[in-house]
Amino acid sequence: MMSGMTTPAFQRARSARAKQAREEAILDAARALGRERGVRDVTLTDIAGAVGMHKSALLRYFETREQIFLRLTAEGWRQWSAELRGDLERRTHATAPEVAEIVAATLAARPMFCDLLAQAPMNLERNVSIDSVRDFKLVTLGEIERIGEELRRLLGLTEPQTVDLVATATSLAGALWQMATPGPRLRELYETDPRLGHAIVEVEPRLRRVLTAFLTGLDAQSAGTAPNNT
Numbered sequence: 208m209m210s211g212m213t214t215p216a217f218q219r220a221r222s223a224r225a226k227q228a229r230e231e232a233i234l235d236a237a238r239a240l241g242r243e244r245g246v247r248d249v250t251l252t253d254i255a256g257a258v259g260m261h262k263s264a265l266l267r268y269f270e271t272r273e274q275i276f277l278r279l280t281a282e283g284w285r286q287w288s289a290e291l292r293g294d295l296e297r298r299t300h301a302t303a304p305e306v307a308e309i310v311a312a313t314l315a316a317r318p319m320f321c322d323l324l325a326q327a328p329m330n331l332e333r334n335v336s337i338d339s340v341r342d343f344k345l346v347t348l349g350e351i352e353r354i355g356e357e358l359r360r361l362l363g364l365t366e367p368q369t370v371d372l373v374a375t376a377t378s379l380a381g382a383l384w385q386m387a388t389p390g391p392r393l394r395e396l397y398e399t400d401p402r403l404g405h406a407i408v409e410v411e412p413r414l415r416r417v418l419t420a421f422l423t424g425l426d427a428q429s430a431g432t433a434p435n436n437t
Contacts, residue, residue: 229258233269234279236254241322246276246319246326247326249276250272254275273331277331277335277339280326280327280331281342281347284320286320288354298361303362303423303426304422308419311415312411314410315410321380321384322381324378325384326381351373362422383410383413384410386408389406393406
């Protein structure tokens with residue numbers, strides 16, 4: 208049971224509004240458990256217990272555990288995109304290192320989203336209906352396009368380049384977060400054996416370095432292919 212959460216008596220939702228409220232309660236419970244334990248360690252039974260219902264009752268609202276967390280991943284995309292675009296929109300100019308820093312910082316500030324980014328392609332998308340996957344992909348595509356508009360405005364990137372940047376940033380953020388949270392036993396091993404010090408990862412600095420190199424490379428590529436007017 209999650210710390211700090213009560214278990215209300217379950218009553219089946221009998222109206223559209225009540226059903227929506229029940230779905231939100233389930234999402235809230237999954238979100239809190241995911242932050243506390245890590246997404247992969249949260250079961251459907253855990254979520255049902257936190258909301259105060261039997262697992263079979265929860266399945267009236269969500270088809271699987273994975274659908275719950277896929278919904279939260281879509282929510283994370285919207286929230287991260289809004290924060291990132293809010294920062295970029297305030298700028299009339301930005302360099303490649305500055306954009307890399309903003310992208311890295313906004314992702315690293317959302318640890319559960321980073322966790323979900325790693326889980327989504329590995330298992331969340333694989334145990335839900337095709338309609339759920341379609342809905343999720345359409346959300347991500349929409350947010351990538353919105354982010355891309357700002358990246359094209361500030362850095363003059365092409366559409367494929369913006370897609371590559373966002374894909375690199377989000378996939379690497381997910382992988383780095385997993386590496387940065389190995390659990391207490393492995394962390395102790397890495398910290399006590401000097402030969403394994405490289406296994407201790409800080410998400411934001413490494414992500415910033417990689418994205419800076421990526422964007423700097425695009426700058427160099429564009430300069431190298433620009434037409435010679437002399």
